[in-house]
Amino acid sequence: MPGAIYAEGLVKTFGDVRALDGVDLDVPEGTVLGLLGPNGAGKTTAVRCLTTLLRPDSGKAVVAGIDVVRQPNEVRRSIGLSGQFAAVDEYLTGRENLQMVGRLYQMKGRAAKARAAELLEQFHLADAADRPTKTYSGGMRRRLDLAAALVVSPPVMFMDEPTTGLDPRNRQELWGVIKQLVAGGTTLLLTTQYLEEADHLAHDIAVVDHGRVIARGTSDQLKARTGGERVELVVHERDRMGAAAEVLAAFGKGSTTVEEHTRKLTVPVTGGAKLLAEVIRELDVRGIEIDDIGLRRPTLDDVFLSLTGHVAETEEAGEGSPDDAGHDQEKEAAK
Amino acid sequence: MSTATDTAPVTASANPVSQSIRDSLVIARRNLIRMTRIPEMVLFGIIQPVMFVVLFTYVFGGSMKIGNTTDAGVYKDFLMAGIFAQTVTFATAGSAAGIADDMQKGLVDRFRSLPMARGAVLTGRTVADLVQTCITVLVLAVVALLVGWRTGSAEPTNAAKILGAFALLLLLGYAFTWIGALIGLSVRTPEAATSGGIIWLFPVTFVSNAFVDSSQMTPWLRHIAEWNPFSATVQATRELFGNPGVVQSDAWPMQHPVWASLIWSVLIIAVFRSLAVRKYRSASA
Numbered sequence: 001m002p003g004a005i006y007a008e009g010l011v012k013t014f015g016d017v018r019a020l021d022g023v024d025l026d027v028p029e030g031t032v033l034g035l036l037g038p039n040g041a042g043k044t045t046a047v048r049c050l051t052t053l054l055r056p057d058s059g060k061a062v063v064a065g066i067d068v069v070r071q072p073n074e075v076r077r078s079i080g081l082s083g084q085f086a087a088v089d090e091y092l093t094g095r096e097n098l099q100m101v102g103r104l105y106q107m108k109g110r111a112a113k114a115r116a117a118e119l120l121e122q123f124h125l126a127d128a129a130d131r132p133t134k135t136y137s138g139g140m141r142r143r144l145d146l147a148a149a150l151v152v153s154p155p156v157m158f159m160d161e162p163t164t165g166l167d168p169r170n171r172q173e174l175w176g177v178i179k180q181l182v183a184g185g186t187t188l189l190l191t192t193q194y195l196e197e198a199d200h201l202a203h204d205i206a207v208v209d210h211g212r213v214i215a216r217g218t219s220d221q222l223k224a225r226t227g228g229e230r231v232e233l234v235v236h237e238r239d240r241m242g243a244a245a246e247v248l249a250a251f252g253k254g255s256t257t258v259e260e261h262t263r264k265l266t267v268p269v270t271g272g273a274k275l276l277a278e279v280i281r282e283l284d285v286r287g288i289e290i291d292d293i294g295l296r297r298p299t300l301d302d303v304f305l306s307l308t309g310h311v312a313e314t315e316e317a318g319e320g321s322p323d324d325a326g327h328d329q330e331k332e333a334a335k
Numbered sequence: 336m337s338t339a340t341d342t343a344p345v346t347a348s349a350n351p352v353s354q355s356i357r358d359s360l361v362i363a364r365r366n367l368i369r370m371t372r373i374p375e376m377v378l379f380g381i382i383q384p385v386m387f388v389v390l391f392t393y394v395f396g397g398s399m400k401i402g403n404t405t406d407a408g409v410y411k412d413f414l415m416a417g418i419f420a421q422t423v424t425f426a427t428a429g430s431a432a433g434i435a436d437d438m439q440k441g442l443v444d445r446f447r448s449l450p451m452a453r454g455a456v457l458t459g460r461t462v463a464d465l466v467q468t469c470i471t472v473l474v475l476a477v478v479a480l481l482v483g484w485r486t487g488s489a490e491p492t493n494a495a496k497i498l499g500a501f502a503l504l505l506l507l508g509y510a511f512t513w514i515g516a517l518i519g520l521s522v523r524t525p526e527a528a529t530s531g532g533i534i535w536l537f538p539v540t541f542v543s544n545a546f547v548d549s550s551q552m553t554p555w556l557r558h559i560a561e562w563n564p565f566s567a568t569v570q571a572t573r574e575l576f577g578n579p580g581v582v583q584s585d586a587w588p589m590q591h592p593v594w595a596s597l598i599w600s601v602l603i604i605a606v607f608r609s610l611a612v613r614k615y616r617s618a619s620a
Contacts, residue, residue, distance in 0.1 A: 076450040087441035091372040
């Protein structure tokens with residue numbers, strides 16, 4: 001039986017650009033799929049196709065057991081969408097926004113009112129409920145946007161880069177909200193540019209590049225392919241590089257790479273911060289002076305590098321681009 | 336919150352027409368709330384036509400020939416039908432900008448992902464714009480009376496005719512907001528929508544009988560002016576108000592201005608509504 005979100009061979013082209021080039025997805029009920037990729041990879045286009053906002057050129061998409069192309073309105077009753085922007089009316093209050101969305105989900109006035117109050121409480125917005133959302137902070141607006149997507153507690157949720165542009169504290173807070181939601185049994189597809197975020201929230205990750213899924217698996221599986229974390233340090237004096245390499249070799253789980261001209265050494269490790277502290281102590285004992293040292297976790301670039309052999313071709317101005325594929329297309333056209 | 340059914344009943348709506356009306360009202364209400372929170376927008380919408388009344392009356396009045404006279408008082412009475420008509424069409428810009436803004440802010444995406452009636456976002460917007468137009472027209476009428484405009488100054492008229500004139504004006508304004516809706520969906524930014532919603536209105540409202548006696552134009556221009564949909568409403572309004580300067584012409588819309596005005600407005604709504612709703616369905620920010 002196909003999952004709560006199912007796609008087979010989804011294709012969507014904009015002019016010459018194949019934004020989706022045969023995407024297959026299968027998200028079992030009650031799980032979270034993280035769609036990971038750089039801007040322009042096709043993540044947003046995939047979400048837009050699955051949420052009835054775009055009609056795919058070909059392929060099949062089924063959400064909550066309903067065919068997206070044939071019965072879009074039925075699909076809309078079963079999904080919640082939280083986009084890249086906080087799509088709330090900035091001149092309406094938080095309460096008015098949620099009530100409006102409730103009414104448009106065809107709830108009765110009183111039910112919409114009660115549900116709005118409930119959500120405002122749940123998302124810690126009760127104090128600001130009767131202020132225009134123009135006065136909200138970025139984090140508050142995102143929370144309201146998420147609340148709007150949850151008005152009818154849809155069984156299937158889509159979140160397109162829910163934390164892009166948020167500061168670390170608000171990001172953490174939103175992660176908490178999302179985790180709560182998933183614990184309640186909602187099936188979720190979320191897109192992100194951050195491996196860390198997918199790692200934190202998703203059961204499974206699908207890496208997309210140029211409109212295709214180029215890898216899928218759990219974050220551990222992907223990390224194993226990427227090589228995990230490593231220690232990176234810059235030695236102060238060039239003639240101590242050999243000594244530093246010896247220290248790293250003792251702690252590392254692989255061969256040390258040395259960049260002569262930048263005096264930078266890198267070695268894969270396991271053991272995290274504790275191991276980093278030990279390395280620093282050992283360097284200190286041996287009197288090796290360092291300019292910089294840090295624990296480097298695999299990033300999206302690393303995943304891409306190991307999967308494709310090329311660095312992720314990230315388009316600039318991701319935040320300003322409502323549709324990453326459209327943005328890509330514009331860039332193509334400009335060439 | 337495991338399933339949709341235990342917290343919030345999402346029922347399939349029984350009647351698509353009543354759903355469409357309900358959803359449109361929800362959106363109209365939302366846009367009206369916005370207007371109360373941005374009162375300066377409503378204010379500018381009022382100031383502009385008032386400014387036009389004052390400028391045209393005092394700058395042009397006295398040098399414009401209406402019929403056989405250049406009497407400033409006659410021009411004032413002639414002018415008002417034109418100003419009213421121009422004012423209602425300027426609602427186009429508001430509707431274009433509002434919809435472009437909703438597109439840019441991602442609100443259209445949100446609405447399109449909801450199980451709501453397809454045309455409701457646009458209908459709600461145009462209905463809210465109509466309410467704003469009513470307010471503007473009311474204020475304008477008061478100002479016009481203050482500067483000395485009077486109905487029945489050339490021909491006798493009555494309350495029913497005057498109300499009929501206002502109804503035709505509002506219908507024209509409503510029709511033009513559908514053109515605005517299409518513009519709003521077609522441009523990239525609200526700024527572009529504002530200028531795109533207004534620029535073309537200048538030739539439309541000036542190549543007409545609104546501010547000058549079109550029978551004094553060069554023949555080819557006069558022809559355009561007399562068949563201009565906008566002129567029909569101006570002519571009808573002027574006639575119903577009993578104001579001077581009703582154009583004598585063989586052109587059908589000038590002879591039957593009320594019918595012409597009705598037909599043009601209904602036609603504009605039919606064409607632009609279907610184009611706009613179709614565009615909305617495939618809209619993407």
